[in-house]
Amino acid sequence: MTAAHPPTWPTSRVLAGWWPHLDRLRPRSLWLYHLLLHRIEAPVLIALPAEQERLARLLLEVLASPSSAGPATTARLAARLLFDPQLLRRFLADLETGGLVRATSGEQGWSLTSAGEQVVAGTTTLLPLRERRTLYFTEPPDAGARPRYIPLDRPPTSALSENEHWHFDIGVLRECAGQSAEWKRRHGFPVEVLGVADSSGASWEQVVIDRPEQLLVMFVLSGASTEETLLGLAVQPAGWHLHADRPVLMLGDRWHGVLPELSIDLPPDLWRPAWREWGQAHGLPLAEVEACYLEQKGAHLRVKAPQPLAERLRSSRGELKGETWVLAGEGRIHNAAFIELTDS
Secondary structure, eight states: OOOOOOSOOOOHHHHHHHHHHHHTTOEEEEEEEEEEEEEEEEEEEEOOOHHHHHHHHHHHHHHHSOOTTOSOBHHHHHHHHTOOHHHHHHHHHHHHHTTSEEEOSTTTBEEEOHHHHHHHHTSSOOOOEEEEEEEEEEOOSSTTOOOEEOOOOSOOOEEOOOOTTOOOOHHHHHHHHTSOHHHHHHHTOOTTEEEEOOOOSSSGGGOOEEEEEEEEEEEEEESOTTSOEEEEEEEETTTTEEOOSSOSEEEOTTGGGTOGGGGSOOOHHHHHHHHHHHHHHTTOOHHHHHTOEEEEETTEEEEEEOHHHHHHHHHTHHHHTTOOEEEEEETTEEEEEEEEEEEO
16 A cells, blocks of 8 residues: 655744654654554454453343342342442443343343353353444555554544555454454553454444544654653644644553554665755755765754854854754655754
8 A cells, every 4th residue: 555645744943843842752763654544443342341241240140030029120220239320221231232131121121132041051151242443553654564553542633535555454453353462452452352243244333444544643752762652743734733732642662563664763865865955945055065974863863064064054043943953754754853063
C-alpha cells in the first residue's frame, strides 16, 4: 500500500512555535509521521474479568433455582443479590448476547438457555462475551509489509481516499488476539480480547469494517534509555495546530515493537539536502553551506560551519526569529531537529 504524503510539511517557524510545548517533555528525538490507518470495527471475543465471571456464575445458579416470589425479573434479582439494578440489567444483556440467558415475556423476567444450563451443570465453561471493538492498524512504510496494531487513543483522524491496493487481512487481527498476555501488554493490545467472533451471520454487528483513515503525528521520545517514553501528539495540518494537551499514544521503553521504523537512524546524506534548502531559504552562500559538517544528536542538528558563515548566522540570529529548525527524511517519516551552530 502506497499513498502520497501530506502536500506540505510544517515550516521551521511552525516547529519553533511548537517548541514551548515540546520542551517541557525534554525530547531526545522528534519525528513527524504521516500514519495511514486501518480503522477496524470488528466483533471480538472478550474474556470476562474474574469478578464478572463470579457474578455470571452466581446469576446463572440463581436463575437455575426457581423462586416462589415470582418471575426472575431484573428488580427481583437485584434485590436478592443486593446489586444495582441498572448495572445488573446491562450485565444480563451481555449474558443474553452470549447466548446464556433469555428475556421472557410477560413481566420481563429472565431464564436460562440450554447453553446456560450446561454451564450450571458443569458440562461446559463460560464462553467469552461478544463485543464490537474499534482497533487501529498502521500501514508500515515498507511496501508489502503487513499492517501492525497501534494503540491509538481517540485519534482525530481524517478520511483517506481508498485505492485499489487498500486491503486488510483479518488474519492480522486474529494473530494479535491469539498472542500471549505479555505480548499484548508490550504492544498495547487489549489483553481481554481473545479472538475474532464468527462473522458469517447476516447481522451488521457481525461484519468487519475497514475504514481508511490518516493522521499526522509528532512523536516525542523522552526519558533515559532505560526508562524511555514515546508520546504521540496529533497534528492538524489546517493551521498546523499541535494537540499537545492529550497524547493519542503513550508507550514505554518497549515502543520499538510497535513502531520499529522510528528506531532506524536517519542517514547523514538525508540531512544534507534539508540543511541546503534551509540555507538557500535564508540567503546563505551555497559554497559555505556545502562546506558545513553535519551531525545529528537526537533532537539537535549540530552544524560545524566555516567561521565567516558562523559569524553571519550569529549576527542575524534576531532576524531568524526562531527559524532554526529543519525537517529531514523521505516518504511519510521526517525527523525534526533544532540547528545547533558550532565553529569548524
